[in-house]
Amino acid sequence: MDWRLLGLIRVMHADGPxxxxxxxxxxxxxxxWVPTAMLPRFGVTWTASDPRRITASYRLDDTQLEVxxxxxxxxxxxxxxxxxxxxxxxxxxxxxxxxxxxxxxxATFDAVTIPRAGRAGWFYETDRWHEGEFFRSEIxxxxxxxxxxx
Numbered sequence: 001m002d003w004r005l006l007g008l009i010r011v012m013h014a015d016g017p018x019x020x021x022x023x024x025x026x027x028x029x030x031x032x033w034v035p036t037a038m039l040p041r042f043g044v045t046w047t048a049s050d051p052r053r054i055t056a057s058y059r060l061d062d063t064q065l066e067v068x069x070x071x072x073x074x075x076x077x078x079x080x081x082x083x084x085x086x087x088x089x090x091x092x093x094x095x096x097x098x099x100x101x102x103x104x105x106x107a108t109f110d111a112v113t114i115p116r117a118g119r120a121g122w123f124y125e126t127d128r129w130h131e132g133e134f135f136r137s138e139i140x141x142x143x144x145x146x147x148x149x150x
Contacts, residue, residue: 022086024062025060033142035112035114051071053069055069076103081100086099088123099124100124102118102124104119110142119136120134
């Protein structure tokens with residue numbers, strides 16, 4: 001992983017198996033923005049613990065994911081929570097920690113409604129959420145890529 005200033009100057013680089021495992025978990029949860037990737041035909045199993053909480057279970061590469069979704073009154077995703085591999089405390093000891101995304105608004109693109117904005121970070125739903133949050137997003141445009149039949 002490289003972060004670059006103006007696309008030119010590398011300001012951060014990281015790699016290795018721990019980072020790859022962490023990225024796999026993040027990518028699994030980011031399927032929120034491509035809801036068609038969460039269909040059972042792609043190996044996703046859905047369960048509901050109550051009308052407002054559903055769980056997607058599936059494997060991405062070598063990582064088994066259990067992603068919990070909390071829904072609002074209109075059955076839109078309010079939050080996403082899962083255990084993500086990482087070292088958010090900078091202790092040099094990688095392990096699973098609670099990670100979450102909190103949606104803040106919705107938009108419809110190409111007839112698919114997704115969270116338009118939100119924030120994400122470590123220690124979601126704990127008293128450490130304020131220190132774990134590190135990402136805020138706003139989607140301004142979104143297009144699903146159609147898979148063509150052969």
